[in-house]
Each structure stands twice: as structure tokens, then as C-alpha cells.
Amino acid sequence: MIRCFCTASVLFFAATLNAQERAFVDGTGPGWVTLDEDDFVRVNGDDNTMTWNEGECLCSGTPIGGTRTAKKYKNFEMVIQWSHQKEAGNSGVFAWVPDKALENLPPNKLPTGGIEIQMLDHGYTDQFEKRSGKKADWFSTNGDIFAVGSSKMKPFPPLSPNGSRSFPSKNLSKGFGQWNHYYIRGINGEVRLWVNGEEVSGGNQCEPAEGYLCLEHEGSPIKFRNIRIRELP
Template identity: 35%
Template sequence: MSRLRFGFAGAILLALPLVSQGEESGSGQAEEFSFVELFNGKDLSNWVDVNTSPETWSVKNGLLVCTGKPIGVMRSTKMYENFILIVEWRHMEAGGNSGVFLWSDAKPEGNRLPRGMEVQMLELQWPYIHTHRNGKPRHLGYVSGELFGAGGMRAVPENPRGSRSMSYEMRCKGHGEWNRYVVVAVDGTVKLSINGKFVNGIREADGRKGFLCLEAEGAEIHFRRVSIMELPDGRAEELGMVLGRELTEKKD
């Protein structure tokens, strides 16, 4: 089952050396695929604040530090369609909440968060701290990399918990410890690896090109790596599944 379940991501990763050697650009040169650091350890030059504050995001000792307040996001300067994203992060508080949005329009609504595919980053104590009214813990599916369409984005979950997809295995570490997400996003399908193993997926998203957004949602979180490898374009433009295009026409 695992071979079938995660064959999509494996096929992409195995094909990259062949693609980089054999695919030619319009100039006749072979196109190279490599990771670009979206966080350079020095400043926020690849990011634009959307609706937080100058104090929300900062760089300290080579780490990207988010205070979590106010709730909101900052977005990438570029839009992305198909890619592999690596994010290394750690919560600093029990029950902390954050995430990264893929294919986002970067236009927050009433809850101060935008439309997009959210890759959840919840600290392991979140279900026990944010309980139901009767005191019972929330579903453990919330933590360890849940995937879901936020702000009205629709998609088909691989391991359903309602409209969300929860991980098959709980692999996230608690506050103070580093986690590593590898996200493969191609043509509306997302596969997520947590700390060395693919454990979640979602497909048929109705938005397939947009911004990346990092989320502030009430608690301090640190990032030490945000890297992206862009892959060849798909059909997002043809299908009208591009979100947030009007923001590219504005001066950042």
C-alpha cells in the first residue's frame, strides 16, 4: 500500500535527474533544477508582510522568528505552481499553532487568513489545551501535518477527516524540537513528508498556482530553512486556477 500511496512523490523525485539533464529551454540549454533559499538567514528579502506587523517577523541568530501576533501571514514575493518545498521549523510553546499556505491568493478574509492549501504546523499539546466545551481533547488528527483547503479552497483528502486529510502516522516533534517538512506540490496534488517519511496527501485542489504564505497564529515559532525547487509548469493558467495574480501587478 505504501508504494502505491506515495508513488507520486517518489516518481517526481526519481525523475528530477533525468529531467534536469534532458529538458531544454527555449535557448537550447538544458534546464537545471536546484533548491533556492527563500530564507537566507539574514533578512526577509524574499517575503512581503500582508497583515501582521513589523514586530511579528524578525531574524535572530540566523533564524526566522515569528511572535505569532497578530494573527496573519506574510507571503513570498513570487508565485509558484509546481515545486518541492522544504521547511524546517520548531514551536517554542506548548499548543502552538502555525502553518504554510501553498497556492494562496494572499488576501486574508474575516479570520485574517487567506485562501490556499494549508500545511498545518500544530504543536502536539494543541488538542489538549484547546479542548471542546465539554473538556474533551480535540481530535489528534489536527496535529502532525494535516492538509486542507483554507478560505474556500476545495480538494480531495487522501486520508479523510471530513474535508481535511490527516497523516497516517504521527511524526511531528514537540515544542523546542526541530521538524522537517518536505512538500511535493504538482498539478493540484500535494504529498507531505514529515521527518523523513511521506505520511499525508491531498489532490484535485481547485487552486494550483499562487503565493506561499507563512502563518502567524498566536504562538512563537522559529524557521531555520525555507527552500524551494521549482518544477516545470502545469495547466494552472489554462484551467484558470491561478490565485492572487493581481498582487503581482502591485509594487511590493
């Protein structure tokens, strides 16, 4: 017979470990600041692309493009909550976007550089496969990270089939209509993502490793709230 003894100290340790694994960085404390409407600059949207109300931003998704921060960032921590308002929604945050990737960007064009931290609703997989007739194996809906255009990044495994994306190690994203929590940390050309409390993806050797942060609008309505950032040395 095998006997199992479970002491109070063991239970406490297990609970503590689980809490650490699912710890949420809420963006409060020294150095953290809230980003609101005045902290963002229109790139190729219109008056209705981003509308703000008491700290919550409703993005219409159109025209396709990006809205950048007023200032550039190098080393930073960022928290942001997001909720797709329609099934199969597509959006994300771009980090370290250079000036040239945004210059004269016409409506319905995405930034041509930066590191994308994707926010993709689970319904996008079925939609893609129905429209294209192809298997949706080159992306996930749980927090991919990848370089865009002229930018570079060495993605952390697990990788997409062509090796260009860091696929999430766990599937933690919630579906449309629910709020998701992203904690993003970018330091010295390395970016890491925590989805709803757990680290899932990332990459290093990013070039450039300084630039704007952009909220992506890609054809579907999404809400953002509690956008907070802390600059690091």
C-alpha cells in the same frame, strides 16, 4: 525447529529500504534556492511579527495572519524546518494562496484561501479539550492538510471525521522546543507532505493550483529555518 538465516545481503537490503523510507530531502542540488527575509512580503503583520537573523526567522505569532512569498508558485518542492517555542503552538504553511485571499486582510485574520499544511504542537490537543469541553478528534498534531476558505482539495485518506482533512498516516512530529522537518511537494494540483523523513498526508484536485506560499502566524511564537524551494515544470 525453524531456523533463521540472515545473510549480509539481506541485512544490507533491509537497511537500504529503511533509509529510503526515512530519507530527508535537504533542499540542496540544482535548482534549489534559499528563501530569506527579502523573499517574503508582509500581509497583515507588524515589524515584530517576523524577525530574521542569519537565515533563521522568529515569528512572534501576533497579530494572527500570514506572511506571503514575494512571488507565486505553481509546481514546486519545498523544505522547511520549524520549532514551536511554546507548548500548544499553532502555525503552518499555506500553499497556492490566491490574491483575493490576501487583499485588504486585516490583522488577526487568516488568509481566506489556499491549502494549509499544518504545524501544530501536541499540547494543542489538551488545550482544546480543556477549553471547549469537546473531544479533539477533528484534527491531529502530526501534519494535517486541508483546503481553506474558497479553495478546494480532495484529501488523501486517512480522513478527518467530516472528510475535509487528510490526516497523517503516521505520528512523527516532535514537541515544542524541538526542530521538525517538512518536505512539501506540489505538482499539478496535488500536494504531499513528508514529516521528518516520511510521507504522511496529501490531497489532489486542488483549486487553485497556483499562488503564493504563506507562513502562518496564529498566536504563538515559532521559529523557521532552512526554507528552500525548487520550482518544477
